[in-house]
């Protein structure tokens with residue numbers, strides 16, 4: 449659950465700024481990444497009943513993401529954002545204040561769908577967009593826990609959406625309800641004030657999640673689960689745009705983890721998905737499908753499952 453958006457990503461090159469139109473929104477990126485690996489995925493949010501909202505519904509229909517619980521509002525719009533991956537520091541410009549998704553409340557949460565799911569996935573961005581969505585997130589997480597649905601939480605930090613203090617407080621409270629934490633190293637350094645990857649993993653484990661997947665970009669990932677900790681190398685990439693790579697890692701990780709029960713093999717698989725995602729422009733377009741990932745890894749899924757720790 450969270451906010452999908454229509455994306456405008458700046459094309460490379462000098463002269464007037466030109467943008468490629470695509471799709472984004474961290475949890476929608478993750479949902480599509482999971483669906484492209486063969487998982488059964490449903491999404492909950494509210495969209496404006498406008499052209500962008502209908503385009504997002506069409507995207508999900510094409511990707512096999514079930515949108516039957518999505519609310520359509522006449523009184524609010526679907527959000528959009530612009531991103532410049534060529535700037536020294538990647539910049540997002542959002543047009544999302546007051547969006548349909550930001551008006552979701554706890555009363556809107558599709559409780560039966562949450563109870564029926566194997567995993568509920570949401571993020572700090574899902575909660576940063578408004579107080580209603582923040583409460584809706586906590587409500588959904590509590591319902592999930594009571595029903596035995598695993599809670600997965602990406603601590604994606606966007607300081608354009610809220611203050612660091614609020615982000616810290618909400619993220620920490622959410623991690624106390626999570627089974628799987630999916631922080632990125634850059635965000636976690638800001639949120640925790642810690643520098644070292646192992647110390648960051650320890651800090652997340654201390655809050656309660658039994659599985660911590662620390663996404664370290666070009667340095668791969670550190671995964672802690674069941675008393676074990678392994679470093680997962682990054683897969684080879686030709687990076688041009690990192691937008692959505694961490695989300696794609698998360699979605700692919702969840703899909704493979706649900707399927708195999710092995711968090712470390714799921715991490716190796718997700719690293720390949722993230723490498724392909726950074727090698728193309730836009731958050732969604734370059735996310736690879738399962739056959740492409742298996743070809744990249746040069747291994748049948750069963751061999752992949754037995755991948756040795758590194």
Ligand SMILES: O=C(O)C(=O)C[C@H](O)[C@H](O)CO
Nearest residue numbers: 472473474573691692695731
């Ligand atoms: O920044 C956000 O809120 C988004 O969800 C837009 C992008 O798709 C996302 O940041 C990529 O991780």
